[in-house]
Amino acid sequence: MTIHLKIWRQKDVGSPGKLVDYTVDDVNPDMSFLEMLDWLNERLMNEGEEPVEFDHDCREGICGSCNLVLNGMAHGPEQGTAVCQLHMRKYRDGDTIVVEPWRAKAFPMIKDLVVDRSAFDRIMAAGGYISVNTGAPADANAIPVNKYDADLAFDYAACIGCGACVAACPNSSASLFTGAKISQLAHLPQGAPERKKRVVGMVEKMAREGFGDCSNFAECEAVCPAGISITAIAEMRREYAKALGEIE
Amino acid sequence: MTVINSEVLNSKVPEGDLKDKWENHKNNLRLVNPANKRKFTILIVGTGLAGASAAASLAELGYKVKVFCIQDSPRRAHSIAAQGGINAAKNYPNDGDSIWRLFHDTIKGGDYRSREANVFRLAQVSNNIIDQCVAQGVPFAREYGGLLDNRSFGGAQVSRTFYARGQTGQQLLLGAYSAMMRQVHAGRIEMLARREMLDLVKIEGKARGIIVRNLNNGELERYVGDAVLLCSGGYGNVYYLSTNAKNSNASAIWRCYKRGAQFANPSFTQIHPTCIPVSGKYQSKLTLMSESLRNDGRVWVSGKKNDDRHPNDIPEKERDYFLERRYPSFGNLVPRDVASRNAKYVCDEGRGASKTGLAVYLDFHDAIEADGIDTIKARYGNLFAMYEKITGENPYEVPMRIFPAVHFTMGGLWVDYNLSSTIPGLYVMGEANFADHGANRLGASALMQGLADGYFIIPNTLGDYLAENLHTQEVSTDHEAFDEVEKEAKERIHKLLNVQGRKTVLDFHRELGQLMWDNVGMSRNREGLEKAIRDIAQLREAFWKEVNIPGENNTYNKYLEYALRIADFMELGELMARDALEREESCGGHFREEYQSEDGEAVRDDEHFSHVAAWEYKGEDEAPVKHKEELNFEFVTPTQRSYK
Amino acid sequence: MSKAATFLNSQVGRKIATGVTGLGLVLFIIIHLIGNLSYYAGPEAMNTYSYTLHQMGPLLWIVRLGLLAFFLYHVWLGISIWMGRRKARPEAYEVYASRGGVSRQSWSARSMILTGILLFLFVITHLNTFAFHDFQTVMTGGLAMHDVHQRMTEVFQKPLYTIYYVAIMVLLGMHLRHGVWSAFQSLGWMSRKSNPVIYGIAFLLAFIIAIGFIGLPISIYLGLVP
């Protein structure tokens, strides 16, 4: 099938970017979206043009590298799917797809569709952990965790750190990402001692990195490939209110 | 060919009873006092399970640590993709498991091509790993009583695999990553993402630094340290198509090989039987489907050649359930290498499924009939959904199509008991070393090994080396050794960019992959291996004449990154073929057609090949030299595997 | 910074404050609606309600000041959150679309700032029309009361006023359609299970409030109230 693409091209942060038209003729419906871009890139290279830069690694929807906004939707149209797992059979012959990078001040542009998401790492460094040194902690079964909490913690822990929540959020808020980590650790007994410090640290870092406020649009949940629920954001707020109510 | 029965390869395995070796060894290692730890800088390449856990643990001890990774975040290392689980000898289910049993299974699974002492230590620390991860908040699966759940994995007779849904690697890595980020926050770790190590800098014979390319702007950067830890993962991507992430590569270890680190058992590759088959030339990677599917699915192909009927139209009596037929007692649950090889054979006969003829059916029809669709849905719902997402076919109604794919490389840089390579100060961990898996890795053991290396082994053994080096001279990045190595790296990049040929990097990678898959794949023979050595050399030559690399060096340039890695794969591929050629036996993942029994089973040759083959680089136009580390089995007796 | 300041300056704190002030205003509106409904019970009821209210003296002023503070703070938060958007995404998407599904990016949600500002302007005109109006005095039950009933009747006999009020009340309904649910989420009162339920209840509440208010001008205009 034939697919028309309008792809954001930008040399670096300093240079202006624009949408450039490409047409890919021999698209196979079994191709993944990224394979179609590979295909396009091979053609561009053979024609002596510069290929389109985009980020990717596992191509299995787990590493969180891929980050494309397709026709205005982060990761494209399919629910619960990172764009590397989107296949061309979802499109029809002759479709036009606008391809843009994640856009947010906190995710500066690197080139074309590649951006820098290290702000997420810095939010994690601000408290997204349990402070145990490597050594000889108690036996793993010393603290039972009821299955309900363990499962809930897992639901939140499933975040792949892709940043689609920020990309899709009209406010560019990182609340879903941050809330997911806070909620995961809040549901485990191991996370309890640092609960307050963690939420205060992470919430403050999130703002300082330049992410916007959350207006409860829940667009983040709609695009999240890991299906993280905005309940994570509600929990984060609860944790925060409790923490500031009690911290000295 | 020169073979040296080597003194160079001193495995440094401590004396004593198997059970006491590690404890004794730890007691004898020299220590660095806390005040001095701060004076040492450790460079860690890679942030997978091995790298992240090592970085966190060493920083906690007080060392200054610098960590490098290719991805934009350390959390994206390939370990994130591991699905199944991690083994430990906790014996929580009380089904008779023990450290000894895990040790024995691992060494037997590796077809007696690994070091006893290392494997035993791995089994010993396996339990600490689980404790450590739980303390970090890793949400392992639990039972209703609140205790940890285990499952049986990869044909093991006991349930010793801990798991976190189908995302165990992700959860373990996030645990290690968060421990690492805690140290970043504390200022003890400097995290340098989107940096690719291009070469190793040796000063006075010791590893003292690395040259790194900043992938955002192409600049070469120099880092000096007191030790370099390679945790750069496996090299399965030499086959072009594999289950590895696209960025997985061999460059870090290959460059170190060329600087004098020996490369052990390069040809030992694991091919996983249940992956989603290739659908066309555009295919960029292969996706693993969990091995657990073989518990209920039945593997078959048509009895006829080139049968293009829809699988549901092929009547029962015309189907060949070849694994059940050939291995009546294990049936569909034979080990990975056996299942893979047999799938290849039926496809070679022209009986493969799919348009490409490169697939076999994995059929759940009988299981659904026997247990009901709900049970099957509960067991495999996620996997079936993933399969449908990728192929567009519904496995509840149409048999799945699967095919083997390259999955793991047991080979890697040679290391001693302390994880030190043959270059002093260069340590290798995780999949990058030749590891504890011998000729074949058991399911759920790679995660265990990566974390054992990083959390529990290197923090002990590194101090011993550093203590000895407390008074070595300080060097800075202005040292001429840095100038030299950086110059070489720069020249390589320019040389590549200046080729300006007509073929893309991917063309070459595909071609190399095909050569490797056909000749150094599941089933190998002398003729094919010799051909591979010749053809790869030609391909390499063509690469340096005809490759076309777009763009410039000073911006983000993915294809340039690839090209640099593929240049190294071109050399590594040849070494793999050479190693396979010289190992004249069949063991684990290495199957030589010349060495099989009458009914087609692998025949190991313990008399001549009970050793680790470690290759030493001798120069651009010279053949490498093979060193042997003899493997002595004091505590277990090697036996032949049989799954009939 | 004091704890309170830290809280109110944080993204989470600001949001909780938006929710608290928003819900405060909703509470006022509900009381106001109930008060207004006494119009249907005739002039005496309506005027007595207003009279009783004004008899509260200092308490009334405290409530009024509190309301004003809430109102202004809410407006300020709403505007500043909205302004923050552009800062957080200086370069807009060429194409932007909602994925739908669980997304709450309804029309109402997107236009909060617009409906909010219009409400703000409305309140100014509204105070001018009613609260600051120089009411006639009527004797009811031996007491001199403001004839609020008469003023309302007078106002809503004018078609422009009636249309204006009806339109604004639709906007109010929209503001609350997202607002009420959102406030619950902002205050962290949402769980995965309750989320769709509360989203539904919030819609109902917004609908009832809007319809309740709309009913009055329309029925007066059409002369449905004796």
Ligand SMILES: Cc1cc2nc3c(=O)[nH]c(=O)nc-3n(C[C@H](O)[C@H](O)[C@H](O)COP(=O)(O)OP(=O)(O)OC[C@H]3O[C@@H](n4cnc5c(N)ncnc54)[C@H](O)[C@@H]3O)c2cc1C
């Ligand atoms: C699909 C799949 C499923 C698997 N499932 C299981 C399982 O269930 N159980 C199990 O035990 N094992 C499993 N494995 C195997 C296991 O995941 C890997 O062996 C293991 O994760 C390797 O970890 P590592 O730390 O050695 O390296 P990796 O996780 O591969 O990390 C490599 C790191 O090195 C960096 N790097 C590489 N080269 C350079 C360079 N030149 N410069 C700078 N940085 C560099 C990368 O950026 C990355 O950070 C699976 C593997 C695959 C492919």
Ligand code: HEM
């Ligand atoms: C009659 C008065 C008003 C009522 C009852 C009201 C009610 C509410 C409620 C309940 C919320 C949800 C709060 C939350 O999500 O936490 C809200 C949000 C909001 N209000 Fe109002 N509001 C009123 C007036 C205004 C005015 C005058 C403005 C003016 C600018 C305004 C702007 C906003 C905005 C922008 C939001 C969304 C804030 C966000 O979540 O980002 N509101 N309102």
Ligand code: HEM
């Ligand atoms: C159909 C709709 C409405 C009608 C008929 C109405 C009517 C009135 C009347 C008659 C008064 C004067 C009360 C008195 O002085 O005793 C009043 C006051 C007021 N109204 Fe409304 N109102 C309506 C909607 C609203 C809305 C939507 C808001 C807010 C967003 C609002 C805010 C106020 C305020 C703040 C006062 C002043 C209260 C005081 O004196 O302290 N009204 N309204």
Ligand code: SF4
């Ligand atoms: S919360 Fe979802 S969308 Fe956001 S980073 Fe995590 S996985 Fe991606």
Ligand code: F3S
């Ligand atoms: S889309 Fe944005 S506004 Fe909040 S609920 Fe999600 S972060």
Ligand code: FES
């Ligand atoms: S490439 Fe890893 S999630 Fe898409």
